[in-house]
Amino acid sequence: MNRKSLLVALALVLVCLSPVWAYEGLSVATPYPSVTTGETELVIFDLTVKNYDLPPQRIDLSVSGIPDGWDYEFVGGGGLVDAVFVEPESNTKVQLWVAFNGGTASGRHEFSVEAKGSGHSFSLPLSLRLQQDLPQRLELDPELPFIKGTPDTDFTFNVALRNQSAREVLVDLDAQAPEGFSVQFSQQYGGKALSTVPLASGADESIKVTVKPRRDTPEGTYPVTVVAKSEAAQAIANLTMEIEGTPTLKVSGEGGLLSGTAVAGKEKTLAVEVSNTGTADVTDISLSAYKPSGWQVIFTPDTLENLPAGETREIQAVIQPSSNAITGDYSITVRANAKETSASEQFRITVKTSTLWGIVAILIIAAAGVVLVLAVRKFGRR
């Protein structure tokens, strides 16, 4: 307790102890005559108009000294009013709504409410201090702003979002990431996907940011900016993803075809494509085949020193089915082994019967036909 408050208490005691000084006239009172407010707001003053020992009368209300461009209205009984009627020793409640627009300079503006009865009047000075909005504050705090990974992994950042303002706010979450990256926000627990988070004043929330990079993203560091935005505040967290390259080997037939035909015992050349669909080079590739016994599969070339990312090499596979392979489908597996990785693919080889024997068979029939023709020649003319 300081001295000032002691004085106020003393004054209050003095007022209460002086009923002798009976006041006669009008009064317009409001509990908070001086208000500080932000822009684009409406300020409402609750006014009480009181008649002290005067005959009942109508009291006209007006405002003077209000800055240009401000609007005001007296509101009472659910409608706009200009005057109130007050019985002796009683009061009437009325509100003064003051609306101001953007053009108003900040600072202190003084005006007053004038109440005018028959013979008496009263002036209530009001002051409005106009200032910038109370600063809302949001805070975004990444736990680990830097993560390493491969393009086929998810990058998960944990970010703490804090509301450091006096009010509850609705926070929109947004992110800027390189093209083709997908970003998803979710609750730390429960995993529900979010895009808007309501935060009570002073509360915080742990948010999971999951970034999926494009599969073919080349090696490098990629920034992701997470932006949390409320009505009046925003916070930014800069995250960094370091993406490492991966080699991915793929073996396939020419044009994706995984089948071919061959004749038993006869060589057949099949084009095999070895491609690196990854983001890092593959080195020391050697090709081999798992095949039925009696079969021969020779690759030219059968080794590749280096296959840069995104490139495809065609390899000729000379396949010779066993000479006593039976007609129909066989499967052989082509395998590419590299230092970093390996890949394999099954090929369906349809063994066809050589038409050579068909021709021989036709020759046999033809020979039989010749025998018949000779017989007709020899014995026919009868």
Add this chain to the structure above:
Amino acid sequence: MRRNDFALRGLRVVTVKELQDFTGSARMVILTALILITAASSLYTATNTMKTVVSEDEFLLLSLFTLSRNPVPSLLSFLSFLVPLTGIAMGFDVVNSEFQNRTLKRVLSQPIHRDVLLFGKAVGALGAMTVVLLALWMLVIGSAMLVLGLPPSTEQVARALAFYGVTLAFGMFWFLVAMFFSVVFRQQATSALVSLGLWLLLTVFWSMIAQVVATAVGGVGSFQAARLEVLLSRISPNTLFAESALALLSPSTRTLGVVMFTQLEGALMGSPLPFGQSLLLIWPQLSALVALLVLLFTASYVVFQRQEL
């Protein structure tokens, strides 16, 4: 001025008459009825089996030929039994009846060559058999459509048609065998008995003989013996027919005869061969059958042409 004589002059006349004889004879009517009735019964059981076994069969039409349920054998086994009999029934008296009726000299004193008669008889028999088997084939296709409710795939129809051709060749083989004996023997009873005896030998006993000979030569259970047995059994046209039918009607058949394990390594089983490959598979069988037909006819031809009337 007469036109130059055509070597096959009168062939049409003979063929038409023989066709009428074959199709009109009581013997053929009975045999055809027998074939159609047995076919209908096995088709009936086959379609019933098919309805109870709810499986997506890619080759429904073809399985109509092979499906059987005790006690009714499959259509295929009926055919492999009845078609040779039909051929023999048609052929065993085709030439010697002309001798016995003494019609040959009268006919051959008309302006035709002697061989035209033999050609006409063979062509007439071929025609008659074509008609009978075509009726059967249509019956099968019809049943397939009844069961399926839609026409079968071209692949199946092609296979069924090829099977029809093979059956025809098989029937013609037995016709020509019987015709050969009817040229050789003047007595119809003799030619009939000899034909039936040969049929019995090749149908019933040949497989046993092949087995006995193969084991005697190659030893019990040896690979050589198995190979030899297959080789020997293929001398019988019944084997040729059975193997051709198997490859045509079960498209997943990839090989006929003895298979080594090494040949099956890496093989994707159960996948059907395309029609052309199945055909290539049985090409040796088919051509052997056709060559046999030609040679048999030639044998009959030579004997007949050299015969004194």
Add this chain to the structure above:
Amino acid sequence: MATERQSANVVTLRNLSKIYGNNTVAVDSLSLELRKGEVFGILGPNGAGKTTTIRMMLGLTEPTSGSIDILGMDPLRTPLEVKRNVAYMPDDMGFYEDMSGYENLDYTARFLGLGYDERRSRILAAVSRMRLEHRLSDRVRTYSHGMKRRLALAEVLVKRPAIAILDEPTQGLDPHSTAEFLTLIRSLKKEEGMSVILASHHLDEVQSICDRVGLFHAGRMDLSGTVDELATRLFGGKMEVVVEVGETGNRDVAKILGTIGGVSHILQEKEGVYRVTVDSDIRPGIASALVDSDVALYSMDVHRHTLDAVYQAYYKEVHDAA
């Protein structure tokens, strides 16, 4: 001169031989000529080679050697052309028993390349000639043997051939039908100029219609010609006069007869009966010679040698020679 005669021949066989597979010599270098419009009878015992010769003419069996010329064609080279112009009725013919007579005829007629109407009219004409029209639509199975023969003859008529070769055509025909058949052959010969070769064992029939006959023996035809010619060859003359005389005393009647010109052979049959073979009817000469010699002439009969007699004599001769 030789070519002239050949051109008049419709059939010429030269040195024709046939040896069957079992080494039976059926025909042995046989030569035969048939002139246009002639009816030629082939005679001979069973197995003489008649049927074999006929078959060779049609190309139904191949000759071992020799040549055949039929209407200027060789049946081995142009068999169809020969068969088109030559009708053949086999000795053992048969029909398709389950077909009607009409169908049988129609079947063989088809080979001639005739149209339906032509076939029908020819068949009906032929069949009415053979008096078979009432049985035409019956199965041949129901025909009698003779009816089948008639059907076979009808088939020959349907063909309207230049040459008909008939192997024992009247076998099994009743006398009436036989007579009709003989009339038919005569009329065919006269009206259509058809040449006929006929093998038969009925000598009287053959004699009644054949212009010439050939006698077969063991595959050869050593004797052929008209019956009179054959009789002349065998008996020295074509007719015989049987002379019956009374008491001759010591006169040698045979000697008296032998002095008469034209007498070639005298045979004393019994006492008072002589058979005199002569070339022509010389009865007046015989009568006057006998009367001049005071021989009582009781009777004198003349008769031609029958084919039967020729046949008997020939085969007796052959038999005796063997």
